[in-house]
Amino acid sequence: MPSEFELIARYFSPPTDHTILAGGDDAALIEVSPGMALAVSTDMLVAGRHFFEDADPFSIGLKSLAVNLSDLAAMGATPRWATLSLAIPAADEQWLAAFSSGFLSLARRYRVDLIGGDTTRGPLTICVQIMGEVPQGLALMRSGAQTGDDVWVSGTLGDATLALAHLNGEIALSPEEFESAKSRLERPEARVALGEALRGIASAAIDISDGFVADLGHVTERSRVRAIAHLEAIPRSPLGLRYKDLPVGQRCALAGGDDYELCFTSAPVHRARLEELARRLQLPLTRAGRIEAGEGVLVIDAQGQPVSLRERGFDHFG
């Protein structure tokens, strides 16, 4: 069986582009560009919890980087470097080759240097740390929402959770519908270009990983404001629209995690710029609510009635 060193050399030592020293020493060495703050985020993914143990390893590799890219997008940071730690039950080279290929395909696309990591034997667990640059003072934080701001959402919400609902037997999607929903679940698109473009435009931002209401709730809590959102305005895919008026569809749109779209707030003066930005990025940006004085998140239906929010965001220990 190949040694840890051989596995790392074979699958996790791609060439780097903007790194002083990567891999093979006690630490990697990088230089942060002048005038830039370093944004640092980390996510741990556990088999059976964050992905199915038998899921396609290319997708697992891709998703483990994508969820971290999404965190940087929500800060308005440009991803630059990552480390990858991996516990695997056995040195299954076919699995490692596919996993590494998924991870590195996305790393190449975003010019992220994989600069180090750790490999050990253990229950399948992936820990990625991502580092990116954002001009000092321009990072998008959860705490910046202001009374009077609009609440915006990128893309569409709910499809990733509809895929899970299908897998749980709660709904029955056609094979084509399932494939499309599953790709949202397994291969999320991090909104990196959007995050960068929102510097100076968004007052606050977050990525939707716990669900729209829960994540918008993090913004209102940190910003000490209240958000009013309109159920009808929450952007859905053609598939999501089919389930729009069913409880499962509402739950997926309001409380479904795993979509990795951005939710952000912005002063109304920026509306035209944001519409222009949506055209440029070919990514729908939808105004779904507004920020008021107060606290919490209130969702209102087409009749102007508050929607009961028994379904709250996914909480690992809740």
Add this chain to the structure above:
Amino acid sequence: MPSEFELIARYFSPPTDHTILAGGDDAALIEVSPGMALAVSTDMLVAGRHFFEDADPFSIGLKSLAVNLSDLAAMGATPRWATLSLAIPAADEQWLAAFSSGFLSLARRYRVDLIGGDTTRGPLTICVQIMGEVPQGLALMRSGAQTGDDVWVSGTLGDATLALAHLNGEIALSPEEFESAKSRLERPEARVALGEALRGIASAAIDISDGFVADLGHVTERSRVRAIAHLEAIPRSPLGLRYKDLPVGQRCALAGGDDYELCFTSAPVHRARLEELARRLQLPLTRAGRIEAGEGVLVIDAQGQPVSLRERGFDHFG
């Protein structure tokens, strides 16, 4: 049961000292000091492999940071920031409180800001990433050893592995001996001050986590040189000296990991400075060999005979 957010707030949100934004957002924000490179390292620790599942959680917390500090010490970097990701089978608050207390006690001692992390349910797994600063161009790398350099070792080698040999029933230590050896295993001292002081003095450095011969071998491989080490010169504790001439004692000193001392190379012109440094740090620094042209590591016994090195460094997949 408390939520993930409550657990993080309670146990993993200490005040920070030199961080723009820590915790509670999609990413942390830090600023690297002008003229400094950022050294980045990560280690993943799995229960049952890197520590005993029932080990005292204070020690597990402390060790999970210590092994990362040791990596930075080996680069000559000053530790500044860390992230901590944790998969735990259940939200056992007593365990978390002790773990956090061990981790944070060491973080405070070295003024390391805990800036972020992730908490999830899963088989007990800890992933720490450490970031530190080192003046540009002064990092200690494995690749810098030169023909004619001395090979130095800090502290003493072998005690951590003697504790394991006792636990395996291979040797029988007295309760006092075991306690002292176990503290080397469970609460290693990272040689941070030594690493910083070696900038400009050491030509190469590594921390001894896989065993003296294996780790010195990483230096010779990267530096394309050969090392000659003297078995009799390898520094031992009073306990280690008792086992010095037994095979188990030789194995622990040559191939035992987990001591987290530094092994470094340095031109003979620096000997007096290193002896002075040892006095100042109150840490023995021992010349244990020299660097020649060639490749590999050769260990010679008191009779001048090569020592057979069937026991090689610990390799997770070997």
